[in-house]
Amino acid sequence: MAGSDATGHAGTPQSATTENIDSILTEDRRFPPPADFSAAAHIRSLDDYRAMQQTARRDPVAFWSGLARSEIQWHRPFNIAFDDSRAPYYSWFGGGQLNVSYNCLDRHLADRADKTAILFEGEPGDVRRISYSELHREVCRFANALKARGIGLGDRVVIYMPMVPEAVVAMLACARIGAIHSVVFGGFSSGSLRNRIEDASARAVITADGGHRDGRIVELKAACDLALSQGCGSVETVFVLRRAGNPVQMKGGRDIWWHEAAAGLSADCEPVWVDSEHPLFLLYTSGSTGTPKGIQHSSAGYLVVVAATMKWVFDIRDSDIFWCTADIGWITGHSYVVYGPLACGATVLMYEGAPAVPDAGRFWSICERHGVTIFYTAPTAIRSLMKMGDSIPARYDLSSLRLLGTVGEPINPEAWMWFRHVIGHERCPIVDTWWQTETGAIMIAPVPGAVTTKPGSCTLPLPGIEADIVDAEGRSITDPYQGGQLVIRRPWPSMLRAVWGNDKRYRETYWEPSGAHYYIAGDTAHRDREGYFWILGRSDDVLKVSGHRLGTMEIESALAAHPRVAEAAVIGKPDETKGETIFAFVVPKGARPTAEYAAELTRDLRAWVATQIGPIAKPETIRYADSLPKTRSGKIMRRLLRDIAQGVPITQDTSTLENEEIVKQLQGQV
């Protein structure tokens, strides 16, 4: 639970945290906004940013209400801007009605009908341009297909698709009829898919035969069949998009091809007007327990802040080609591939595949060929492309870029500087954006025309976001040498509304440890003398592997479900490229394996985790021992395991261990 280990990066020992802070505090490079960027920006100066922040602070409800009026077209205006009578179950813009797909599509038809909404490139190289009017037609047609299968207001629909335009169509079609979508990342296995379908009691699944990834076909329909063969009784219909052309089995009465379902249906579909608080989507994410939680977002509050942050942080303009490399299976894909850009009438670039296909120049080639102006990606991607050398990006014309962004994990100053020099040619501001699945939209990030950046810092909270860093007693920490819990002191419109079907988990995870006084993010951070935020990492048992969020407990329970495993403990080991890698300590059933058997078991267990959760959750390293080090109360001594994984001297007191020999086994010495 948040607060259980407030010492630093995903539980890094105190000494390492202090080291981190030391290295960060010696970072004195500063990059003021370029004058020409500021001159044309939505927010043009630090004074303007501060003025907005002051306005928001004086009267937050009036501030957000103003934005809600300017960013959204309402079917019926709201009359209760904010309601905290059921805190921490807050609600925003009560009495109002809207439709999110209407806001992303119909309202642009008057002046942007022919503008490209989605510029798509598949991994094999196929390119499609879809205008706002075409997207509108496709969404309406598919919304009618959903309706024809009896899907309507409040029904849950799981989307398990490759990164193709139809994934966006599917999301917006759900929004159009008030169905609640739950996108499951295409890299998750059938087991993860099944759990999510069952938790949400989804009535339909929208999938594809397969998608292209890393030169292979990811067989999504087959994974879906497997999930459905093992439960998922709520699913009545499976829509299947033909994408990769691989053979699939269609189950009569249940499965239907997308093109057949949509054929002959009208390209008009009256939007269903929903209340502001109607759930737009669920998105499952990992927490501190073995089961992922269905983070529930609202319609109006969510849309207001994703649209506003497109302007504040990405400074979006009509002429931009905006490329966020995230998969729609993650929150970043929801907010900054789909809802944010489309709410603003932007052109969004969507790429289906892996960054190094056919070679490590793919991203830069896409930027060049499509004239990308804003490029938003994860530090892991930057680090791995950086490793390939400067000569690769140097082959491409990157002069269309005007703004760069990062998200998902802390970025080390070295990668930040590389991004600035080699990709941004010193010209483009970099926005390091801190936020979470739960926050819905960016919370802390430089406003690029206003705020001076420092490599490795996400800088200052956005207007209306009362971020703070607190100690165990909830007192604000301003001492730059002291890390603490990152919290948000006031509710904001795009915050999560619930954990699907689990009110208690919502309350207990995010609010109760603070007595419901503030939202607890689960990260540790510190603030420098100028009030800039520096994120150190998670303070709970959540890992960030290549920017993907995974729970240690989830991986542990997957391992423990293997017939040859008695017990397992998983920790994150710091890694230069991926941020963290997964390191597992396993107690096998029966005798400890010989070297040969251990190698075979390791292969088995890695494959097993890939089928239970997904390939991204495969442990990089597995060590075997006769037991795991535990405290007297039976808690696994994770800090000890972290030291062992990193091969550093053990800082934890091991005298309480029943069998000190275990440490040697875990270190791989005996």
Ligand code: WTA
């Ligand atoms: C981490 C991703 C440092 C953080 C949008 C957070 C970051 C978790 C940053 C949420 C950043 C996200 N600097 N760390 N700019 N952005 N994080 O839910 O630990 O997949 O709590 O949302 O990612 O991950 P999630």
